Structure formats: structure tokens, C-alpha cells
Amino acid sequence: MSLDHIIEEKIKKAVRDGDFDDLPGKGEPLPKDEFAHVPDELRNSYRVLKNAGMLPEEMQVKKEVVELEELLENITDPEEKNNTEQKLTEKRLRFQMLMEKRKMSGSRVYGHYKGSIAKKF
Secondary structure (H helix, E strand, C coil): CCHHHHHHHHHHHHHHHCCCCCCCCCCCCCCCCCCCCCCHHHHHHHHHHHHCCCCCHHHHHHHHHHHHHHHHHCCCCHHHHHHHHHHHHHHHHHHHHHHHHHHHHHHHHHHHHHHHHHHHC
């Protein structure tokens, strides 16, 4: 009996017993992926870093963008609002530059190994 078969049987038994009936979030849509803007090949690495309490630079900048957007909603002073909007624009540009850099480096890596990958198939 394989391990996969044992796991499958335990899951089926739990479903029959109603163990999954009262799970939090049942029937609700899945939460948005916070890494949806990150290229597919980097998402798992980012999750590992996040779970370890470390953020790559682009994620730190994205976090700062969100914080500035929330701050901007509550500012009433025109001068302070203008300064915050300027900071927000700079952070957004920085984030876009970092993501473009990631995309280019990812495609270079793929290009480097493309021949080896094709030979495997």
C-alpha cells in the first residue's frame, strides 16, 4: 500500500465524518495572492523569505507603497498631501524598476539553461 493511497483514504474518511464541514472560510473565495505581481518562478522563494521574516527589496518597497497609499487617504493638509503623493510616485517607480530587473534577470537565467532544458525533453 503506497503512502499516496493511505493519505487519500484518510482524506476520504475525514470528508465522510464531516471533519471539514466547520473550517473557517468555507464557501468563501480564496484570498488574493499577495505575490500575484511577482513572476511565477520567484513566488515560492518569496513566500519562504516572508515566512522567515525577511523581505526582498521589491517586497519591502511594495509594502511602503501600500503604507503610503493608506496614509494618503487620511491626510487633509494640502502641502503634506502633495509631499506624500510625491513619495508615493517615487516608491511606485522604484517598485516597477525592481520588477523589470527581476523579469530581465529571470529571462537571462532561462536563456542560459534553455538548451539543457530542451535536451531533457
